[in-house]
Amino acid sequence: MDQNLIDRLRAEMHYEYSRTGPPEGFPAFHDIAIERYTSDEFWELERTHLWPRAWVIAGRVEDASAPGDYFTFDDLGVPLIIVRGADNELRCFYNTCQHRGAPVVRDERGHARTLRCQYHSWSYDITDGSLTAVPDERDFVGLNRAERCLPQIRCDVWDGWVFVNQDTNATPLLEWMGPIPEQLAELQGPTLQTVARRTEVVPCNWKVTAEAFLEVYHFRHIHQKDGDSHLDNRGATMGLLPNGCSRMVTPFSGSSYKNLGMETWDDWKHWEVPGFIDIPTVNPMVRCTSSAYSIFPNLITPIAAYGFPFITFWPIDKTTTRIDWTHYAPLDFDPSNGLPPHWEARMENFDRIMGEDFENMAPMQRSLESPAMRGVPINYQERRIWHFHEEVDRMIGIDRIPEHLRVEQLMAPYVGD
Numbered sequence: 001m002d003q004n005l006i007d008r009l010r011a012e013m014h015y016e017y018s019r020t021g022p023p024e025g026f027p028a029f030h031d032i033a034i035e036r037y038t039s040d041e042f043w044e045l046e047r048t049h050l051w052p053r054a055w056v057i058a059g060r061v062e063d064a065s066a067p068g069d070y071f072t073f074d075d076l077g078v079p080l081i082i083v084r085g086a087d088n089e090l091r092c093f094y095n096t097c098q099h100r101g102a103p104v105v106r107d108e109r110g111h112a113r114t115l116r117c118q119y120h121s122w123s124y125d126i127t128d129g130s131l132t133a134v135p136d137e138r139d140f141v142g143l144n145r146a147e148r149c150l151p152q153i154r155c156d157v158w159d160g161w162v163f164v165n166q167d168t169n170a171t172p173l174l175e176w177m178g179p180i181p182e183q184l185a186e187l188q189g190p191t192l193q194t195v196a197r198r199t200e201v202v203p204c205n206w207k208v209t210a211e212a213f214l215e216v217y218h219f220r221h222i223h224q225k226d227g228d229s230h231l232d233n234r235g236a237t238m239g240l241l242p243n244g245c246s247r248m249v250t251p252f253s254g255s256s257y258k259n260l261g262m263e264t265w266d267d268w269k270h271w272e273v274p275g276f277i278d279i280p281t282v283n284p285m286v287r288c289t290s291s292a293y294s295i296f297p298n299l300i301t302p303i304a305a306y307g308f309p310f311i312t313f314w315p316i317d318k319t320t321t322r323i324d325w326t327h328y329a330p331l332d333f334d335p336s337n338g339l340p341p342h343w344e345a346r347m348e349n350f351d352r353i354m355g356e357d358f359e360n361m362a363p364m365q366r367s368l369e370s371p372a373m374r375g376v377p378i379n380y381q382e383r384r385i386w387h388f389h390e391e392v393d394r395m396i397g398i399d400r401i402p403e404h405l406r407v408e409q410l411m412a413p414y415v416g417d
C-alpha cells in the first residue's frame with residue numbers, strides 16, 4: 001500500500017467516526033430476497049453460471065515445485081489436476097481420462113514423468129496434456145490422438161498462490177483482482193509458506209458464511225472476550241473494488257490500542273509481534289488495525305505482518321458449506337513436524353473466533369427458511385455484502401435472474417481502488 005492510500009484510509013476512518021448517518025445521497029437498499037439463499041433456482045443459477053466462471057484458489061506454487069510435480073483439486077465439484085510442465089509452467093487440466101473416463105491420477109499429490117491413467121495406461125504429456133501413448137492403438141478405428149488430449153483450463157499465479165478458472169475466456173487473474181496485487185505486494189507472498197489448514201462444514205448457504213466476513217457490525221456482539229471487543233466497527237472503512245472484490249480496515253478498540261502503547265486509534269507504529277518472524281514491508285496501519293481483503297467470490301483474508309489466514313468458502317450443496325482457513329507466514333521451522341507453541345496458541349485463538357462465527361451461523365439456514373423471514377435489510381456499514389451480491393448477479397448474467405431475485409445494481413459510483 002502506498003502512503004497516499006494509507007492517508008486516504010485514515011481520512012475515511014475519521015469520517016466514519018464523525019458521521020451521523022450514511023453519506024448524503026447514499027442509496028437505500030431494497031431487501032435482499034431470501035430465495036437467493038434458499039431456492040433451488042438460485043442455487044442452480046450459481047452452479048451453472050457463477051462457479052464455472054470464477055477464479056478460485058487451488059494451492060501454492062510449492063505444492064508442485066519441480067517439473068512433473070502435480071496436485072489434484074476437487075473443490076469446484078469437477079476433478080482437476082494442476083501439474084508443472086517440463087517448461088516449468090503450472091497448468092491445470094481436467095483429471096478425466098479421455099478413454100473411458102477414469103481419473104488420470106488418483107493421488108492428491110505426486111510426481112510423474114507422464115500422466116498415465118491406471119485403467120488402460122493411456123498417457124498424457126505433463127506439459128501440454130497431449131495424448132502420447134495408447135496401448136493396442138491398432139484396435140481403435142480412426143482414433144485421432146489430437147482430439148483426445150486432456151482438456152485444459154486456466155491457471156494463473158498471484159505471488160505464489162495458484163488460482164484456476166474453468167472459463168477459458170476469463171479475464172486474467174491479476175487483472176480481475178484490480179488494485180489488490182499491488183496493495184498486497186508488501187505481504188511478500190512469494191516468500192511465505194503454508195503453516196496449517198483447518199476445515200469446518202457448516203449447515204448453511206455459502207453466501208451466509210461469506211457475508212459473516214464482509215462486515216464488522218457483528219463483531220462486538222459475538223466476539224466479545226471478558227466484556228470487551230478487540231475492534232471498533234464505528235470507524236471501519238469499506239473499499240468497494242472492481243469485480244465484487246473489497247477491502248475493510250477497522251480500528252482497534254480503546255483497550256486494544258492502549259495495550260499496544262498507542263495514544264489514539266490511528267497512532268500507527270511498526271509494531272512487531274514477539275516470537276514470530278516479521279514481514280518487514282508490512283505498513284504500520286496494517287499492524288495496528290484489522291485490515292482485510294475479499295477476492296470474489298470465495299476468498300477473504302485478514303492480513304497481518306506475522307502471517308495471516310486465507311478463509312475460503314466452498315459450497316457443497318445449497319445448504320452446506322465447507323470453510324477452510326489456511327495460514328501463510330514466513331517460517332523458520334518445517335510445519336510437517338508439528339507447530340511450535342507460539343503458533344499453536346495463535347491457531348487456537350483464531351479457531352476460537354471462527355468457532356464463534358460457526359456457532360452463530362449453524363442455525364441460520366433453518367431460520368432463514370422460516371415463513372417469518374421477509375427479506376434481508378442491509379445497512380450502510382454492510383455495503384460490502386451488497387457489492388458482493390451485485391457481482392453474483394453480474395457473473396450469473398442479470399437477464400438470467402428472475403426480477404424478484406435480483407439485487408439492484410447500485411454501487412458502481414462507489415467502486416474505486
Ligand code: FES
Nearest residue numbers: 097099100117120
Ligand atoms: S479409462 Fe483411462 S486408459 Fe482407459
Ligand SMILES: [Fe+2]
Nearest residue numbers: 212219223357
Ligand atoms: Fe465474525
